[in-house]
Amino acid sequence: MKRRDFLYLTGMGTTAAMLSAIPGMGRPIAPERALETVDVALKKQMADVALNAARAKGATYTDVRIGRYLNQFVITREDKVQNIVNTESYGLGVRVVAQGSWGFAATDKLDKDSIAKAAELAVAIAKENSRLLTEPVQLAPQKGYGEVSWKAPIEKNAFEVPIKEKVDLLLGVNAEAMKGGADYINSFLFMVNEQKYFASTDGSYIDQDIHRIWPTFFITKIDAATGKFETRNALSAPMGMGYEYLYARPQDKIQGVTTLYKGRYDMLEDARAGAKQAGEKIKAKSVEPGKYDLILDPSHLWLTIHESTGHPTELDRVLGYEANFAGTSFLTLDKWESKKFNYGSKLVNIVADKTQVGSLGAVGYDDEGVKCGQWDVIKDGTLVSYQAIRDQAHILGLPASQGCCYADNWSSVQFQRMANISLQAGKEKKSIDDLIKGVQKGIYIIGDGSFSIDQQRYNFQFGGQLYYEIKDGKIAGPLKDVAYQSNTQEFWNSCVGIADQSDYRLGGSFFDGKGQPQQVSAVSHGSSTTRFNGVNVINTSRKIG
Amino acid sequence: MPLLTQDEAQALLKKVLSYSKADECEINLTGTITGNIRYARNSVSTSGGISTNTLVVSSAYGKKLGVATINEFDDASLEKVVRRAEELAQLAPENPEFVSFLGPQKYAEPVMFVPATAAITPKQRADAVAQSLQVAKDTKTVAAGFMEDTTTMNAMMNSKGLFAYNTSTGVNFSITMRTEDGKGSGYATRGYNDFTKLDTKKASQIAADKGLKSATARAIEPGKYTVILEPAAAAVLLENIFFGLDARQADEGRSFLSQPGGKTRLGEKLVDERVNMYSDPLNPELPTSTWAGDGRPQEKVSWIEKGVIKNLTYSRYWAEKKGVKAIPGPDGVIMEGGTKSLEELIKGTKKGILVTRLWYIRPVDPQTLLLTGLTRDGTFYIENGEIKFPIKNFRFNESPVIMLNNLEELGKVERTVSVESNVNYLIPPMKIRDFTFSSLSDAV
Numbered sequence: 001m002k003r004r005d006f007l008y009l010t011g012m013g014t015t016a017a018m019l020s021a022i023p024g025m026g027r028p029i030a031p032e033r034a035l036e037t038v039d040v041a042l043k044k045q046m047a048d049v050a051l052n053a054a055r056a057k058g059a060t061y062t063d064v065r066i067g068r069y070l071n072q073f074v075i076t077r078e079d080k081v082q083n084i085v086n087t088e089s090y091g092l093g094v095r096v097v098a099q100g101s102w103g104f105a106a107t108d109k110l111d112k113d114s115i116a117k118a119a120e121l122a123v124a125i126a127k128e129n130s131r132l133l134t135e136p137v138q139l140a141p142q143k144g145y146g147e148v149s150w151k152a153p154i155e156k157n158a159f160e161v162p163i164k165e166k167v168d169l170l171l172g173v174n175a176e177a178m179k180g181g182a183d184y185i186n187s188f189l190f191m192v193n194e195q196k197y198f199a200s201t202d203g204s205y206i207d208q209d210i211h212r213i214w215p216t217f218f219i220t221k222i223d224a225a226t227g228k229f230e231t232r233n234a235l236s237a238p239m240g241m242g243y244e245y246l247y248a249r250p251q252d253k254i255q256g257v258t259t260l261y262k263g264r265y266d267m268l269e270d271a272r273a274g275a276k277q278a279g280e281k282i283k284a285k286s287v288e289p290g291k292y293d294l295i296l297d298p299s300h301l302w303l304t305i306h307e308s309t310g311h312p313t314e315l316d317r318v319l320g321y322e323a324n325f326a327g328t329s330f331l332t333l334d335k336w337e338s339k340k341f342n343y344g345s346k347l348v349n350i351v352a353d354k355t356q357v358g359s360l361g362a363v364g365y366d367d368e369g370v371k372c373g374q375w376d377v378i379k380d381g382t383l384v385s386y387q388a389i390r391d392q393a394h395i396l397g398l399p400a401s402q403g404c405c406y407a408d409n410w411s412s413v414q415f416q417r418m419a420n421i422s423l424q425a426g427k428e429k430k431s432i433d434d435l436i437k438g439v440q441k442g443i444y445i446i447g448d449g450s451f452s453i454d455q456q457r458y459n460f461q462f463g464g465q466l467y468y469e470i471k472d473g474k475i476a477g478p479l480k481d482v483a484y485q486s487n488t489q490e491f492w493n494s495c496v497g498i499a500d501q502s503d504y505r506l507g508g509s510f511f512d513g514k515g516q517p518q519q520v521s522a523v524s525h526g527s528s529t530t531r532f533n534g535v536n537v538i539n540t541s542r543k544i545g
Numbered sequence: 546m547p548l549l550t551q552d553e554a555q556a557l558l559k560k561v562l563s564y565s566k567a568d569e570c571e572i573n574l575t576g577t578i579t580g581n582i583r584y585a586r587n588s589v590s591t592s593g594g595i596s597t598n599t600l601v602v603s604s605a606y607g608k609k610l611g612v613a614t615i616n617e618f619d620d621a622s623l624e625k626v627v628r629r630a631e632e633l634a635q636l637a638p639e640n641p642e643f644v645s646f647l648g649p650q651k652y653a654e655p656v657m658f659v660p661a662t663a664a665i666t667p668k669q670r671a672d673a674v675a676q677s678l679q680v681a682k683d684t685k686t687v688a689a690g691f692m693e694d695t696t697t698m699n700a701m702m703n704s705k706g707l708f709a710y711n712t713s714t715g716v717n718f719s720i721t722m723r724t725e726d727g728k729g730s731g732y733a734t735r736g737y738n739d740f741t742k743l744d745t746k747k748a749s750q751i752a753a754d755k756g757l758k759s760a761t762a763r764a765i766e767p768g769k770y771t772v773i774l775e776p777a778a779a780a781v782l783l784e785n786i787f788f789g790l791d792a793r794q795a796d797e798g799r800s801f802l803s804q805p806g807g808k809t810r811l812g813e814k815l816v817d818e819r820v821n822m823y824s825d826p827l828n829p830e831l832p833t834s835t836w837a838g839d840g841r842p843q844e845k846v847s848w849i850e851k852g853v854i855k856n857l858t859y860s861r862y863w864a865e866k867k868g869v870k871a872i873p874g875p876d877g878v879i880m881e882g883g884t885k886s887l888e889e890l891i892k893g894t895k896k897g898i899l900v901t902r903l904w905y906i907r908p909v910d911p912q913t914l915l916l917t918g919l920t921r922d923g924t925f926y927i928e929n930g931e932i933k934f935p936i937k938n939f940r941f942n943e944s945p946v947i948m949l950n951n952l953e954e955l956g957k958v959e960r961t962v963s964v965e966s967n968v969n970y971l972i973p974p975m976k977i978r979d980f981t982f983s984s985l986s987d988a989v
Binding site: 080081082084085087091101102103104105106107108109121122124125126128129131132133134135167183184220222224225226227228229231319320321322323324325327328330332411413415450451452453454455456457458459461463481483485487516517518536538540541542543544545 | 579581582583584585586587588589590591592593594595596597598612614616637638640641642667668670671674675678687689690691693719720721723727730732797798799801803804805806815904905906907908909910911912913914915917918919921922938940942944946947950964967983984985986987988989
C-alpha cells in the first residue's frame with residue numbers, strides 16, 4: 001500500500017474493519033496483546049515442520065519465516081480521536097527451491113497439518129513453474145548461524161506507553177496548531193513491531209524484534225476571502241526507534257528559519273511553527289521559474305536520495321526483475337564494470353547500511369538469514385556497488401549476499417529491498433549558514449512534498465514543505481508553488497557543498513512500495529544539508545475555473 | 546479453511562452475535578484465496594498461494610466503540626473475541642462522530658463471482674505465462690509480467706438485523722516487453738472477473754509490438770501537445786478525480802471541489818459536457834459489490850453528468866450532519882465514451898502524441914488537482930493520421946480537470962487496470978488538446 005492510499009483512507013474516516021482489510025495491516029487486537037510474545041521453542045518446532053515437509057517433497061532449499069507483525073495507529077483530527085487501532089498479523093510463509101525454481105506459500109493456520117500443507121504447496125508451485133525457467137536459481141553460499149537473536153536497541157517500547165498518553169499528545173498537538181491559526185489538523189502516531197523468526201535448511205534459527213515509529217501531522221490553512229488553501233506537514237522523520245523519539249531534548253534541535261530535529265522530535269513545537277508557516281505560505285511570493293542554487297535540508301533531501309540513488313542501485317531493478325512495475329535502472333552493469341562511471345561530483349559519497357542505529361532499515365539479519373553490514377555504493381562520485389541478495393550475488397562476483405532481502409509480512413515472499421542509503425556528511429567544518437552565505441540566487445527547501453521519478457531514475461520532480469528565497473547569501477522570505485526538475489546524474493554532479501557531521505540527520509519512508517504483489521518497506525536516508533547549483537525550478541500554480 | 550457459503554456464513558455470524566451483550570454489535574467476515582505468478586527476463590521469478598480468513602467484531606456502548614478480531618473459529622474463541630471487543634469499547638473515549646449501525650438493507654444480487662476464476666490451479670497460471678513467454682521468444686523480446694487471481698468472500702451481520710453476503714473473483718494481468726538491447730519497451734494490462742476472458746498471448750503480442758516499434762525513439766521538445774491517452778494512461782489521471790469526491794473535504798474547503806465561503810462545486814459544470822462518469826455495481830463488464838464495507842447498499846450513481854458534478858461521497862456521519870443521502874464511495878467507475886476505435890482516433894489526428902501508459906503519478910497541488918508523472922512503455926508521434934515514429938518519454942504537469950476541459954474526442958470504452966491503485970475501470974481512449982509536457986526523460 002502506498003502512503004497516499006493510507007492517507008486517502010484516513011481522510012475518508014478509516015474504520016478498524018477497513019484497516020484489517022488492508023493486506024499486511026493485520027487484524028485488530030487489544031493493546032496489551034502487543035506485549036505478549038510467541039515462545040521461541042514453539043516457533044522452532046513450527047519451522048522444523050515446514051523444513052521437513054518441504055524436504056520430503058523434494059525441495060533443495062527451504063526457508064521459513066514466522067512473523068508476528070504488530071501495528072498501532074492513533075488517529076486524531078482537531079479535538080477528536082478518530083480511531084485507535086491495534087492490529088496483529090501472525091502466520092507463516094515458506095519459500096523453497098525445487099527443480100531449480102522458487103515456490104512460495106503462506107498460511108495463518110499454524111497447526112502442524114496446515115504448516116506442512118503450505119510447505120507442500122510451495123514445492124508444488126516451484127515444480128510447476130520450473131518448466132518456465134531459463135536458468136535455475138543460484139544461491140550464494142550462506143553459513144548457518146544456529147539459534148541466534150537480535151533486538152532493536154530501543155529505550156522505550158511504544159506499545160508499553162498507555163494509549164491515553166498518546167491521545168493526550170496528539171490532542172495537545174492539535175490544540176497548539178488550532179491556537180496558532182490552523183483551520184484543520186490531522187495528526188497520527190504509527191507504531192510498528194515486527195517479531196520475526198527465520199529458519200532455513202542452512203541451519204539458521206534467527207529470532208528478531210524490530211521497532212519503528214512515525215509521529216506526523218498535516219495542517220491546513222484556508223484563506224476565507226479567496227478560498228485558497230495551503231498545507232504544512234510535520235518535519236518529523238519515521239524512525240527505527242521506540243517512544244523515546246518523542247521525548248525531545250534541547251541538544252536534538254537545530255535552530256534556523258524553523259527548528260529542525262535530529263534523532264528526537266518535539267511534536268508540539270513543530271505544530272506551533274507549522275500553523276504559523278501554513279499562514280505564511282498563503283501570503284508567500286509565488287516563485288519565478290528559472291535556474292536556482294538549491295540548499296536542501298535532510299528532511300527534504302532524504303526523498304531525493306531515496307528515489308535517485310536508493311532505487312537505481314537495487315540490483316533486481318538493474319537486472320530487469322522490476323521491469324513490469326517499478327521499472328529498471330539507468331545504472332546498468334556495464335557502468336559498474338567500467339569502475340569509472342561518474343554518478344556525481346567528488347563530494348558525493350553514498351553508503352548502504354543495514355545496521356545504522358535508529359534507522360528504519362536496521363536489522364541483525366535479513367529475511368533470508370544473512371548477517372547485515374554496510375558498504376559503499378557511490379565513492380567520490382563513482383558507482384562502486386549495488387544492493388544485492390543471495391540469488392544475485394554471483395552476478396557481481398560477490399562471495400555472499402549483501403543482506404538486502406525483506407518481506408513486509410509472513411504472507412509475502414521476500415525479495416530485494418532497499419538498505420538504508422545515505423549521503424555522507426562533508427569532511428570540512430561547514431554549517432547550514434555557511435552554505436546559505438555562498439548563494440547569490442537560490443532557494444532553501446525544508447521538508448518533503450510531491451515526488452515523482454521515471455522508470456529508469458533519470459528525470460525527477462520534487463516539491464517540499466517550506467521554501468525560502470535566498471538573495472545575496474541571505475534568506476529573503478518565504479516562497480510558494482515551488483518544484484524542481486532535474487536528471488539524476490546532472491543533479492548529483494551539481495553538488496558543490498555538504499554541511500558537516502554535526503548537521504547529519506535521518507529522514508525516511510515508512511511505506512516504500514515495490515514488487516508485484518506490491519509490498520511496502522521502511523527505510524532511512526541520512527544526509528547533512530547540501531547545496532546543488534543551477535537546478536531548474538518550475539512554478540506549480542494553475543487555475544481550474 | 547475454504548470460503549464459506551452464504552448459509553454457512555450466516556450461521557457463523559448468528560452464533561457470534563448471540564454472544565453479544567453490548568448496545569450494538571456488528572461482525573465482518575472476510576475470506577480470501579489468492580494465487581500469483583511473476584516473471585522477468587523471460588523466466589518465472591516468484592510465485593505463491595495465500596489463504597486467509599478474518600472475523601472482525603465491533604461492539605458499541607453509546608458512542609464508544611471497540612473492535613477485536615480473530616482467525617480461529619471454535620466456539621470458545623468466538624465468544625472470547627466478542628468479550629474482547631466489549632472490553633475495548635468500555636475503555637474507549639467517546640467518539641462524537643460515531644453513527645449507530647445500520648438496520649436491515651435491501652441489496653441487489655451481486656454478479657462478481659465466476660467459478661472458473663475461483664478454480665484456477667498452479668498449472669493454469671503457469672500455462673498462461675508460458676503463452677506470454679512464447680510471444681517473447683517469437684519476437685525476440687524480453688518479457689516481465691505478473692498475473693494475480695483472487696477469490697473473496699465477504700459477509701456482515703449486526704444486532705439491528707442487517708445481513709450482507711457476497712463472493713467475488715478477479716484476475717489482473719500486466720506485461721512489459723522490452724527489446725533485447727533495452728532501447729524499446731511496450732506494455733499491456735488486462736483485468737477481468739472471469740479468467741477465461743484473459744488472453745495473455747494477445748496482450749503480450751500488443752506489448753511486444755509496442756516494444757519493438759518504440760525502439761530508437763527521437764527526442765522532441767516538451768510543450769503543449771494534442772495527446773491520445775490509451776485507457777491505461779487515462780485511468781491513472783482520472784482516478785484522482787474519483788478519489789477526491791469526498792463531500793467533507795469539499796465542504797471544509799480543502800479540495801479541488803471547494804469554493805470560497807464554504808461552498809462546493811456540487812451541481813456546477815466542471816468539465817466538458819461530453820464527460821459522463823458513473824458507477825454501477827451490476828454492470829456486466831465491471832461488476833462490483835452491491836454493498837459497501839459499512840453495509841450501505843451500492844447502487845448506480847452518476848458522479849459527473851454532462852460535465853456537471855452530480856454527486857459526492859459522504860460518510861454516514863457527514864451525510865447526517867448535512868441532511869443528505871449518505872452515498873458511499875464507488876468500487877469501480879465507468880466513463881462513457883464514443884464509437885471510435887483507438888486506430889480511428891489516431892487516423893483523425895493531424896498532429897499528436899499517442900500515450901500507452903503513464904507512471905509515477907503524484908499530486909502536486911490539491912487545490913487544482915495538478916498531477917505530475919511520466920509517459921512510459923510506448924510513446925509515439927502522430928502526423929496526418931499515422932504513427933510516424935517513437936518519441937522519448939516526457940514528464941507532464943497537468944490537472945485531470947483542465948484535461949477534461951480540453952477534450953477533443955472520446956473512443957470506445959474498454960476495461961483497464963490502474964497501475965497506481967490496481968483498481969479496474971471502464972474508460973475510453975481519449976484525445977486531449979494542450980496537454981502539458983514539462984520536460985524530457987531518457988528512460989526507456
